[in-house]
Amino acid sequence: MDLFIAIFTGTIIAATPLIFAALGELVVEKSGVLNLGIEGMMLMGAALAFWAVTAGYSMPVAILAGALAGAATSLLFGVLALTFLTNQYAAGLALAIFGSGVSAFLGRGFGSEPIEALHRVNIPVLSDLPLIGPMLFRFDAMVYLALVMFVAISWFLYRTKAGLVLRTIGESPQTSHAIGYPVIRIRYAAVLFGGAMAGLAGAYLSVAYTPLWVENMTAGKGWIALALVVFATWRPLRILLGAWLFGGMTILQLQGQALGLEVPSELLSALPYLATIIVLVLISRDRQMLALHFPASLAKPFRPAS
Amino acid sequence: MHPRLELRSICKRYPGVVANDDVSLSIQPGEIHAVLGENGAGKSTLMKIIYGAAQADSGEIYCDGNPIAAHNPAVSRALGIEMVYQHFALFESVSVVENIALSASSAFHLPTLAEKIRNLSMRYGMPIDPHRQVHDLSVGERQRVEIVRCLLQAPKLLILDEPTSVLTPQAVVKLFETLRQLAAEGCSIVYISHKLDEVQELCDTATVLRNGKVTGTARPKETTSLELARMMVGSKLPEMHVSPPVPSEKPVLEVNGLSVKARDHFGVDLKNVSFNVHGGEIVGLAGVSGNGQAELVALLSGERTHDRGDAIRICGIDAARLRPNERRKLGIAFVPEERLGRGAVPSHTLWENAVLTAHRFGTVRNGLVDRRKAKAFATGIIDRFKVKANGAQSIAQSLSGGNLQKFIVGREIALKPKLFLVSQPTWGVDVGASAFIRQTIIDLSRAGAAVLVVSEELDELFEICDRLLVICQGKVSAPLIRTTTDREEIGLLMTGRGMSEGASANGSGDIVLQD
Numbered sequence: 069m070d071l072f073i074a075i076f077t078g079t080i081i082a083a084t085p086l087i088f089a090a091l092g093e094l095v096v097e098k099s100g101v102l103n104l105g106i107e108g109m110m111l112m113g114a115a116l117a118f119w120a121v122t123a124g125y126s127m128p129v130a131i132l133a134g135a136l137a138g139a140a141t142s143l144l145f146g147v148l149a150l151t152f153l154t155n156q157y158a159a160g161l162a163l164a165i166f167g168s169g170v171s172a173f174l175g176r177g178f179g180s181e182p183i184e185a186l187h188r189v190n191i192p193v194l195s196d197l198p199l200i201g202p203m204l205f206r207f208d209a210m211v212y213l214a215l216v217m218f219v220a221i222s223w224f225l226y227r228t229k230a231g232l233v234l235r236t237i238g239e240s241p242q243t244s245h246a247i248g249y250p251v252i253r254i255r256y257a258a259v260l261f262g263g264a265m266a267g268l269a270g271a272y273l274s275v276a277y278t279p280l281w282v283e284n285m286t287a288g289k290g291w292i293a294l295a296l297v298v299f300a301t302w303r304p305l306r307i308l309l310g311a312w313l314f315g316g317m318t319i320l321q322l323q324g325q326a327l328g329l330e331v332p333s334e335l336l337s338a339l340p341y342l343a344t345i346i347v348l349v350l351i352s353r354d355r356q357m358l359a360l361h362f363p364a365s366l367a368k369p370f371r372p373a374s
Numbered sequence: 375m376h377p378r379l380e381l382r383s384i385c386k387r388y389p390g391v392v393a394n395d396d397v398s399l400s401i402q403p404g405e406i407h408a409v410l411g412e413n414g415a416g417k418s419t420l421m422k423i424i425y426g427a428a429q430a431d432s433g434e435i436y437c438d439g440n441p442i443a444a445h446n447p448a449v450s451r452a453l454g455i456e457m458v459y460q461h462f463a464l465f466e467s468v469s470v471v472e473n474i475a476l477s478a479s480s481a482f483h484l485p486t487l488a489e490k491i492r493n494l495s496m497r498y499g500m501p502i503d504p505h506r507q508v509h510d511l512s513v514g515e516r517q518r519v520e521i522v523r524c525l526l527q528a529p530k531l532l533i534l535d536e537p538t539s540v541l542t543p544q545a546v547v548k549l550f551e552t553l554r555q556l557a558a559e560g561c562s563i564v565y566i567s568h569k570l571d572e573v574q575e576l577c578d579t580a581t582v583l584r585n586g587k588v589t590g591t592a593r594p595k596e597t598t599s600l601e602l603a604r605m606m607v608g609s610k611l612p613e614m615h616v617s618p619p620v621p622s623e624k625p626v627l628e629v630n631g632l633s634v635k636a637r638d639h640f641g642v643d644l645k646n647v648s649f650n651v652h653g654g655e656i657v658g659l660a661g662v663s664g665n666g667q668a669e670l671v672a673l674l675s676g677e678r679t680h681d682r683g684d685a686i687r688i689c690g691i692d693a694a695r696l697r698p699n700e701r702r703k704l705g706i707a708f709v710p711e712e713r714l715g716r717g718a719v720p721s722h723t724l725w726e727n728a729v730l731t732a733h734r735f736g737t738v739r740n741g742l743v744d745r746r747k748a749k750a751f752a753t754g755i756i757d758r759f760k761v762k763a764n765g766a767q768s769i770a771q772s773l774s775g776g777n778l779q780k781f782i783v784g785r786e787i788a789l790k791p792k793l794f795l796v797s798q799p800t801w802g803v804d805v806g807a808s809a810f811i812r813q814t815i816i817d818l819s820r821a822g823a824a825v826l827v828v829s830e831e832l833d834e835l836f837e838i839c840d841r842l843l844v845i846c847q848g849k850v851s852a853p854l855i856r857t858t859t860d861r862e863e864i865g866l867l868m869t870g871r872g873m874s875e876g877a878s879a880n881g882s883g884d885i886v887l888q889d
Contacts, residue, residue, distance in 0.1 A: 229482035232472055236465040243463040246427055247477045248447040360467055 073202050075319050080211060081277065083315030085110070085269040085286075087214040089293035090300075090307045091221050092265020097297055098225060099258035100238035102367035103145050104160025106266045107290025108167020113138040113267030114274035115171040118281045121183050131186075131210070131271045138267020139260045141167055146259040150252055153369040168284055178281040186210065186276035210272050217265070222304040234258060238363030241370040251370060266290065292341060299348025302361040306351070314344040376439030378403045378562040379424065379455075379531055384433035386419055393419040394430070395586040401531070401579075406553065406563045408573040408594060411583035412606055412804030417566050420583070421533050424564070425457045426450045437531075451479070454530035458520045458537060464508050471504040474523045495522045498552045513663050514545045521552070532556065533564045538572060542662055543832065543865040550576050568606070568805060569833070570599040584608055607806050614809065616816055619840040622653030626793050626824035627674075628687040632694075634669060634680065642666040644673070647850045649843055653792065656815065656825040657853070658839030660832060660864055666848035667828050668711075671797050674826070675708045676701040688793055702731065707791030709783055711798045711828075713775060717782040720771035724763060725752035727770050728785050735789065751788070759784035760810070776803035783811050787818055794818055797828045812838050832861055846870045 089106050096103050117134030121127070141163065148159040186208045189195070194205040225231040234254060237244045241251045269289070274281055292314060300306035317340035325333050352358065377400040386394040393416045401407045411417045422428035424435065426445040435442045437453050450456075464473050471488045478487060488504035495502045500518045508516065517537060524532055534553075538546045553576065557563055567573055573580055574594045582590045582605040590605040632647040644666050651657045661667055672678040674686065676698035683692035688704045696704075710716035718727045725748045729737050737748040752766035759780045763773050770778060783799065799815065800808035816838055819825045829835050835842055836856060844851040844867035851867050 229475060232468065232476060236468065236476060239465050239467050243465065244476075246447065246459070246463050248451065249476075364467070 069199075071323075073199070075316070075323065076203055077207070078319035078322075079312060079315040080207065081315070082318045083311040084211050084214045085272045085277065085289055086293050086296060086311040086314055087218060087308060088269035088272065089266045089290060090296040090311060091214075091217055091304065092262040092269075093293055093297045094300075094302060094304060094307060095221060095225075095234070095265075096258050096262035097302065097366055098238045098363055099234050099255050100241055100363050100365040100368065100370070101149065101255050101259055102156045102160060103142065103149075103163070103259060103262055104157060104294060105142070105145055105163025105167060105290075106262075106269075106293050107286055107288070108164040108171075109138040109141045109263050109266035110270035110273070110286045110290045111167045111171035111284065112141045113270030114285060115174045115178075115270075115281065116267075117271035118178060118183070118274040118279075119174065121275055122178060127186055127275065130275055131268065134271025134275075135264040135267040138265070138270060139263040142259050142263020142266070145263075146256050149369070150255050150259070153371055156367045156369070164290065172283045175281050175283060180280065180282075182278070182280035183275065185279040208276050210268070210276055213268075218304060218308050225304065235363070238365060241365055241368075245370075245372050251372065255370075266293075269293070288341070292344065295345055296348065299345065299352045301352045301354075301358055302363065306348075310344060310348055313347060314340050317343045375403070376436070377401055378405075378438060379564075380436040381420075381424070382434045382436070384420065384423055384430045384435070386416075386423060386428065386430050392586050394423065397433070397583070397586070397588055399581045399588070399591070401562050401564065403530070403562055404557050404560045405579060406557050406565060406577045408577035408580035409564060409566045409583065410568065410570070410573060410580050410602060410606055412568060412806060415583040415606070415804070416586040417583055418535065419586075421457065421535055421564070421566060424450075425455060425533060451477070451527060454527065455533070456524035456527055456529040456531070457533040457535070458517070458524060459535055462516050462520055464516055464519060466509040467507075469505055469507050470502060470511075470519050473508060473519065474504075474526060477523055478526060490526065491522055494525055498522075498525065498555060499548065500552060514541050517541065517549075521549075525556070529561055531562045531564065533566070535566045536568075537565075538567070538569065542868045543861050544869065546572070570594075570602050573602070574599060582606055603805065614813060614816070614837060616838065617820055619655040619819070621655045621840075622822070622824070624652075624690065625650035626653045626689055627651040627826065629674075630685055630687070632670075632673065632680065632685045634673060634678075636669060637678075641669055642848045644669050644848045647848075649850060649853060651793070651824040651826050653822050653824045654819060655840045656819045656827060656838055658835035658842045658856075659826065659828045659845055659850070660835050660842055660868060661830070661845035662868055663830055665845050667797070667845055669848070670845065670850075671710070671795070671828055674795055675706075675710070702789075703734075705792035707731070707786035707789045707794050709779075709786050709794075709796040709799065711801070713778050713782060714771055718770040718778060720769075722770055723767050724756070724761075724770060724773075724781060725749045725766040727781075728752040728755065728766075731785060732789060752785075755781060755784040755788055759814070775801075776807040779803050780807055780811060783814060787814060791818075791823055794823050794825045795828075796825070798831075799827060799829065800831070800834060808834070832864060835864075836861070844868055 089110060093103065093106055113134035116137035117130045120130035120133040145159050145163045148154045149156045188206050188208045191205050195201045225235060233249055237249065237251055237254055245251050270286065273285055278285065296307050296310045300310050321336040321339045324336055380400040382398050384394050384397040397420060409417050409420065419428060423430045426447045426449055429445060435445065442449060471484050471491060474491060475482060475484060475487055480487065491502065491504040495518065502515060502518050502522060537549060541549065553563055565577055577594050580592050580594045581588055582602065584606060592602060594602065628650050630648055632644055634644045636643050642665060647670065659667065673680055676696055679697065680686065680694035683695045686694040688701060688706060691704060693701055693704060714720040728751050729743055729748045732751055737744055737751055749766045756763055756766065761781045762777045773781065796815065799811050803811065812834065815825055827835065827839060839856055841853045841855055842859060842864060843853055844864055846868055847870060
């Protein structure tokens with residue numbers, strides 16, 4: 069039983085950074101912008117949040133610093149891709165490399181000591197319930213924040229006018245512009261939001277998950293988040309499920325390594341990535357669903373006609 | 375009383391062209407005002423300036439006597455100016471009511487808005503279901519959505535850009551009723567068109583543009599179409615010469631019982647399509663777009679293949695399994711509907727685009743492009759078809775739609791095809807160039823080639839075709855002889871009514887043909 073609880077809670081925790089990063093990227097891509105630089109933004113968020121903790125700031129401030137760092141990094145991409153209309157693929161890749169380089173540079177002074185991790189909540193009564201308590205009510209606040217963000221983003225995209233505007237800009241910025249919506253400004257907002265979410269994902273890694281600073285500590289999670297968005301066919305619920313699948317596989321392979329399975333550990337480490345991608349590819353084969361949810365103008369530069 | 379809208383000396387230049395040169399016009403409340411002109415005359419630019427989607431370089435715009443200083447679409451909507459675009463400004467992935475909510479100023483409450491849409495669309499006699507997804511709608515229905523969207527704003531001035539180019543004759547009648555009802559309620563209407571008969575039927579006044587300048591204003595109901603056409607074109611219109619067809623004995627193109635499932639949800643299934651095209655005749659395929667034309671054209675050109683080889687026979691050879699290049703070797707030439715992307719590579723030069731289909735005509739030797747020959751070939755087309763372009767070095771997408779179309783048609787005709795397949799030959803092409811392209815097609819057929827024209831413009835089909843087919847929901851009617859049918863009959867077939875008789879006659883289609 070304890071093992072089951074451990075696997076379950078481990079899954080939820082391991083999925084949390086992916087939920088942040090992928091939901092943020094979902095909003096960005098729904099607006100028709102492809103920012104490949106999640107990895108870079110996550111690393112910047114991780115580095116800044118970690119630094120804030122070691123500099124003595126409180127945990128909420130540190131996490132906020134992580135979000136701001138992610139947003140600031142994404143602004144660089146925004147200026148390149150939205151104002152100067154550079155190729156979005158190139159700008160995003162550059163951002164990923166830039167973020168990993170700069171965060172490594174900043175992190176040279178951080179040392180290798182772990183910090184005190186973000187506290188887990190302790191809700192009276194609920195946290196003490198048998199089984200349900202340890203499974204659902206003893207996470208840290210960011211795990212719950214990720215779920216709140218999932219609900220909020222789903223509601224925003226499909227229930228509000230602003231969300232409708234965002235989605236339609238992703239389908240046809242020309243038409244949106246013709247109707248009179250400020251396409252570039254809205255896309256900037258989406259990119260900054262995506263950056264902040266990636267920053268949160270990074271902050272979660274460095275102040276709650278590990279909690280210590282290691283160069284390139286995201287270990288490709290930014291890329292997985294990117295794949296999640298695509299293979300989830302741009303739908304929030306599927307992103308959530310995909311993230312949990314990834315988290316589950318991560319924990320299972322760790323358990324497998326601990327049990328000393330006769331499989332090279334490198335292969336086991338690759339398993340979550342492989343499994344997530346295979347499952348997502350299998351469920352994203354429906355062309356019709358794809359056509360309905362795919363932001364038709366994704367990664368196409370837009371310049372308002374004058 | 376102030377005019378609803380007044381333009382004074384509007385000028386607008388783009389690099390290399392003057393789109394509008396000292397254009398002035400004025401529109402009274404409740405007036406239906408036509409802006410007539412060929413393509414490239416500056417109509418669309420002028421409308422963009424009125425709507426605020428583009429800014430004039432100089433000149434003033436007055437609305438109800440007040441000057442509009444800084445103009446943009448939001449200002450327009452605040453003033454009650456609404457526009458229905460030629461290419462609809464609708465989002466396909468969301469529903470009708472969501473589309474309309476995007477431009478509505480009211481609170482974001484979809485059920486209320488849906489109810490309003492239902493009521494308003496009924497009141498103007500063009501019912502639409504607000505909850506349908508736009509990609510499921512026909513072009514005519516999409517236009518209704520656009521118009522209802524504008525009407526919800528209770529507009530004072532409604533701009534319609536070539537609204538009838540995609541409608542069946544019956545839908546046009548309906549549209550005109552709605553527009554007259556609107557005008558009677560005091561709404562001014564700007565009606566952009568190059569179709570003279572429609573303008574004469576509907577409009578109170580007309581401003582004619584040519585090369586960006588106003589060449590005249592007229593009361594269309596009191597002016598002959600010839601006079602209006604002269605104002606538009608500037609010179610005498612070329613006359614069409616159609617000699618009677620001399621069909622070849624054996625058909626060049628045979629389509630036998632072709633049934634195909636659509637590739638995706640957005641397409642249309644083809645159901646047991648059979649028809650023939652003989653050498654020396656022009657066969658037209660009429661129909662409202664989205665009824666299977668795209669699928670049929672893809673199958674005929676070889677973009678899609680079919681497992682049953684004899685479903686399509688070209689010059690007596692089973693061709694349904696051949697790829698486009700192999701079909702071209704059989705003597706087929708092909709002008710697709712989309713000029714940029716299918717007909718030509720947008721970012722390449724004209725001579726490079728010429729090589730794409732003319733590589734068997736000496737422009738490529740030993741796998742290497744013979745630039746001199748390719749350029750000479752392209753220059754030949756440019757001269758012969760009077761393409762307005764800066765030589766064979768021009769980039770394809772820098773040409774206007776009509777000129778690029780002339781080039782593509784010219785390129786394909788230069789291949790001396792036995793079978794010429796052409797989709798929407800004069801879509802968005804001005805009167806002068808259209809007449810030229812049509813005459814070219816006629817001449818080609820009279821020289822012995824079999825021609826299949828897919829078009830949504832009935833006028834065009836009636837002008838050049840010897841026999842007509844109608845496609846509706848993936849079914850193709852029995853052939854109709856041009857001289858013994860009329861618009862009414864074709865229009866009914868286009869809406870699917872009368873198709874049952876057509877479909878039953880379909881089996882005997884070949885017999886009809888053989889006489």
